[in-house]
Amino acid sequence: MAILSLVLFGLVIVAMAAYGYKISARTAEDYMLGGRTIGVVVMFFFVLFAVSSSWTFYGFPGMLYLHGPGYVFFIWGSVAGFAALYMFIGPRMWAVSRLNGFLSPVEVLSERYESKALRIILSLSILAFIVPYVGIQPLGVGVGFEALTGISAIWGALYTAILLVLIVLLGGMRIVAWVNIFLGIVYVSALLGSLVWVVSALLPEGLTGAAQYLLKNNPAQLSAPGPRGMFTPVLMAGTFIVGLIAFSWPHIAIGVMTARDKTLFKWFPLLIFLFGGLFFYVIPFLWGSIVAPAVKPGITTVAEADRIVQTIITEHLPPWFSIFVVMGVVAAAVSTAAVQLMTSGVIVARDIVQGVFKPDADDRTITSWARYSVVIIIVLSMAVSVWQTQAMALYLTDVSIPGFAQWAPALVGGLFWKRGTKQGAIAGTLAGVIYLALGLVFTVGGKRVLLLNLHPVMPTLLLNTIIYIVVSKLTPPPSESIQEQFFEEVDAFLRAEGSR
Amino acid sequence: MREMLQHTPGKVFLLVLLGSIVGMLAAILSGVMERTVLVLGFITMPLLAGILFVLIWLVAYLVYFFKFWPFR
Numbered sequence: 001m002a003i004l005s006l007v008l009f010g011l012v013i014v015a016m017a018a019y020g021y022k023i024s025a026r027t028a029e030d031y032m033l034g035g036r037t038i039g040v041v042v043m044f045f046f047v048l049f050a051v052s053s054s055w056t057f058y059g060f061p062g063m064l065y066l067h068g069p070g071y072v073f074f075i076w077g078s079v080a081g082f083a084a085l086y087m088f089i090g091p092r093m094w095a096v097s098r099l100n101g102f103l104s105p106v107e108v109l110s111e112r113y114e115s116k117a118l119r120i121i122l123s124l125s126i127l128a129f130i131v132p133y134v135g136i137q138p139l140g141v142g143v144g145f146e147a148l149t150g151i152s153a154i155w156g157a158l159y160t161a162i163l164l165v166l167i168v169l170l171g172g173m174r175i176v177a178w179v180n181i182f183l184g185i186v187y188v189s190a191l192l193g194s195l196v197w198v199v200s201a202l203l204p205e206g207l208t209g210a211a212q213y214l215l216k217n218n219p220a221q222l223s224a225p226g227p228r229g230m231f232t233p234v235l236m237a238g239t240f241i242v243g244l245i246a247f248s249w250p251h252i253a254i255g256v257m258t259a260r261d262k263t264l265f266k267w268f269p270l271l272i273f274l275f276g277g278l279f280f281y282v283i284p285f286l287w288g289s290i291v292a293p294a295v296k297p298g299i300t301t302v303a304e305a306d307r308i309v310q311t312i313i314t315e316h317l318p319p320w321f322s323i324f325v326v327m328g329v330v331a332a333a334v335s336t337a338a339v340q341l342m343t344s345g346v347i348v349a350r351d352i353v354q355g356v357f358k359p360d361a362d363d364r365t366i367t368s369w370a371r372y373s374v375v376i377i378i379v380l381s382m383a384v385s386v387w388q389t390q391a392m393a394l395y396l397t398d399v400s401i402p403g404f405a406q407w408a409p410a411l412v413g414g415l416f417w418k419r420g421t422k423q424g425a426i427a428g429t430l431a432g433v434i435y436l437a438l439g440l441v442f443t444v445g446g447k448r449v450l451l452l453n454l455h456p457v458m459p460t461l462l463l464n465t466i467i468y469i470v471v472s473k474l475t476p477p478p479s480e481s482i483q484e485q486f487f488e489e490v491d492a493f494l495r496a497e498g499s500r
Numbered sequence: 501m502r503e504m505l506q507h508t509p510g511k512v513f514l515l516v517l518l519g520s521i522v523g524m525l526a527a528i529l530s531g532v533m534e535r536t537v538l539v540l541g542f543i544t545m546p547l548l549a550g551i552l553f554v555l556i557w558l559v560a561y562l563v564y565f566f567k568f569w570p571f572r
Binding site: 073088089208210211215233273 | 501502503504517521524525528529530531533534535536537538540541542544545546547549550551553554555557558561562565566569570571572
């Protein structure tokens with residue numbers, strides 16, 4: 001029953017992708033950026049469910065279950081970070097890429113700084129940190145699959161990986177965005193439906209009763225630093241700052257380039273605040289911090305905590321609903337990883353293959369390269385994730401996000417600071433990436449001494465930013481033509497009436 | 501952001517957002533999140549702090565983007 005349902009669910013998704021393949025134009029712009037025709041509603045589903053992965057369903061509640069509510073500051077920071085992307089960076093990134101036909105955010109920066117070397121550095125560093133993150137998604141599904149069926153997690157992971165490859169090979173960015181609407185609806189229904197059902201079935205006094213139970217039996221669950229004393233004020237502040245850097249996630253940043261017109265940037269933050277901040281992310285928070293600890297206390301291992309939501313649903317709700325919830329997790333994983341894979345494919349094809357090796361490649365060639373690279377990336381990412389297993393939540397916040405952050409100074413400086421130079425961007429990015437890699441690898445007694453025992457993003461981003469500013473100040477400013485192209489023309493375009 | 505820095509409403513908007521971030525960090529570091537307080541019976545301090553933070557951003561955004569944003 002479970003396997004048959006998941007196969008049917010997969011077939012629906014593949015059919016949508018195949019339809020997308022049939023109707024799509026065969027241009028690189030259409031494949032990579034959905035022809036720059038994404039409106040507010042589709043963008044909302046596209047971005048929210050690109051952000052919300054199996055981590056939101058499993059890793060986030062798992063972390064809250066084990067360590068109390070302190071981890072939620074990552075969410076509050078992220079909500080502000082995503083809003084900042086669309087309020088501050090988005091309009092300029094969209095305008096400059098539309099005016100000049102840029103297809104990837106890395107291309108925008110390489111043209112802004114007039115540097116092929118920076119293009120290679122940014123491409124490789126973004127790919128290096130996005131690959132493990134992609135692999136988390138199929139493995140996340142595997143966790144739910146195992147909790148539901150008892151069959152090894154690897155089969156759930158393989159199922160998701162095959163779905164992902166088919167969607168991205170057939171569909172491109174437009175269909176990934178459209179499929180995310182379907183996946184998002186399934187995802188929200190499963191996440192919210194499971195919470196409402198479990199609360200009404202197992203907690204007769206509702207959330208208040210559950211909270212009062214915890215207050216009596218496990219009060220540390222309801223405040224920082226949490227039951228194990230992990231979330232000190234300093235760690236919570238760091239977690240919040242890490243969330244704020246969400247504007248630099250490359251698979252989210254590329255979304256702004258797909259926008260149909262500038263009005264999207266006026267309306268989009270409203271959905272982020274109302275639906276994302278005040279509704280959607282509160283659901284897994286309640287699941288992990290109150291409902292799960294009240295319904296099933298006593299879990300102590302990370303692996304069990306990561307699947308606590310699925311375990312409770314499987315134990316207490318009808319089998320058909322458990323299957324539906326796993327579909328929701330598949331939807332969450334696929335909607336995120338498909339965008340990550342598309343972003344990776346765009347970077348490989350547009351920035352590495354065409355940008356460096358085959359400048360004369362036509363649309364057909366780079367689109368093919370984008371598709372080939374997706375297969376390689378998914379295999380690589382799953383291998384990395386299987387090899388380097390750790391808690392889902394920590395993987396995201398400790399490895400991928402600090403890596404994504406390393407292009408932030410070049411990105412922000414490139415769009416807002418005329419004085420930012422290619423030497424500054426190259427020096428800052430290289431310093432940040434190398435420092436991060438060394439800091440993560442070299443540990444003494446389990447402590448990351450090179451990172452001063454701080455969150456990896458803090459010292460590395462600070463060093464990156466300082467070097468970017470200092471070196472930019474010490475080197476000749478960008479040419480007049482670049483300043484005109486990336487600042488004056490962009491301002492004029494954005495101010496113009498009907499600037500579509 | 502460049503366009504926001506070129507007029508007073510934009511500067512006020514950015515100051516409000518910055519102030520909310522500083523306020524959130526100050527609240528966290530003050531130790532207030534370590535209090536076991538349940539608003540409406542189930543809203544813990546970290547959840548309450550986040551809801552207030554998002555509301556501040558929401559109101560500031562609504563006022564600025566729909567009334568003052570030069571590219572609106």
